[in-house]
Amino acid sequence: AVVSTQSTGHEVIWATDHVILGNLLVGRCRASIHRALTSPHIYLQGDDVEVKPDLCHLFELFQEHGRLISLHDWIQSYSSALGSKTLTSEIHARFIRGISELQFLGYLKPTQRKTDHVAKLSLVGY
Secondary structure, eight states: OOOOTTSTTTTOOOOSOHHHHHHHHHOOHHHHHHHHHHOGGGTOOSTTTTSOOHHHHHHHHHHHSOSEEEHHHHHHHHHHHTTOSSOOHHHHHHHHHHHHHHHHHTSEEEOSSOTTEEEEOTTOOO
């Protein structure tokens, strides 16, 4: 069937199942965020496609850890992933910003058990 964009009502969608309609309209935010964090080159354009954003480096390290993540170990791993042998104030600031963004996205939260650890949230499955 050929749908003409000139005919009246061509933009109307008819669906009998509200679940299918909801999936079409809302989309899958969590899967899109996960894909952007694991494969940033899909979304990035220009000369710096090979350079991964800080958040992507942090997310890779996030996936390698267990349920509780030591912030000290994580920042040391992050610093070495960036190729630095020492922890500078710039790397520390970038790390804190990335951790805040991961917390805002709902991937982790502070824990009361150990003050120098963060906990992964249980809804990180995709």
